[in-house]
Amino acid sequence: MGLKQAKQLEAGHVYIEKIRDAMKDNTQRARLMNVELYSRNLETFRVTEYISRRSGIPPRSYGVDLRNRRVKGRPTITRIRNNMDVREQVDPKRCTICKTVGHNRSKCPHGNVYTGQSSPSERN
Numbered sequence: 001m002g003l004k005q006a007k008q009l010e011a012g013h014v015y016i017e018k019i020r021d022a023m024k025d026n027t028q029r030a031r032l033m034n035v036e037l038y039s040r041n042l043e044t045f046r047v048t049e050y051i052s053r054r055s056g057i058p059p060r061s062y063g064v065d066l067r068n069r070r071v072k073g074r075p076t077i078t079r080i081r082n083n084m085d086v087r088e089q090v091d092p093k094r095c096t097i098c099k100t101v102g103h104n105r106s107k108c109p110h111g112n113v114y115t116g117q118s119s120p121s122e123r124n
Helices: 003-011 013-031
Strands: 033-039 044-049 060-065
Touching: none
Parallel strands: none
Antiparallel strands: 033 044, 044 060
C-alpha cells in the first residue's frame, strides 16, 4: 500500500466514496419503484417495480406490509427451550418465624407482635 492510499484511509476518503456509491444505487432503485395504493386500514403499500426499460419484461407488482415492523417495548425471548432449561422441584419457601408454608416473615400471624404492644394492629 502506498503512502497516498494510507493517507486516504486515515482521512476516510475511501469510505466516503463507498457511501456515495451506495446512496447512488439506492436512488436509482427508488426511481424504478412506483407506489400505486396505500391502505390505511391494513397498513400496506401496493408497489410496482420496473425491472428494466425493455418492453418485453412486464413490471413486477407486490405488496409491502407495514405491520411487520419492529414493535416498541421489551424484546421477546426467541430462545428455544430444551431439557436443560427445566428446573428441579425445590421445597417451597417457609416462614422464618413459625416455619410453615404459605406466608413469609412480614405476614406471619404468630410473630408479628412486637415487644411492648398489646395487639398486632397497634404498630407505630
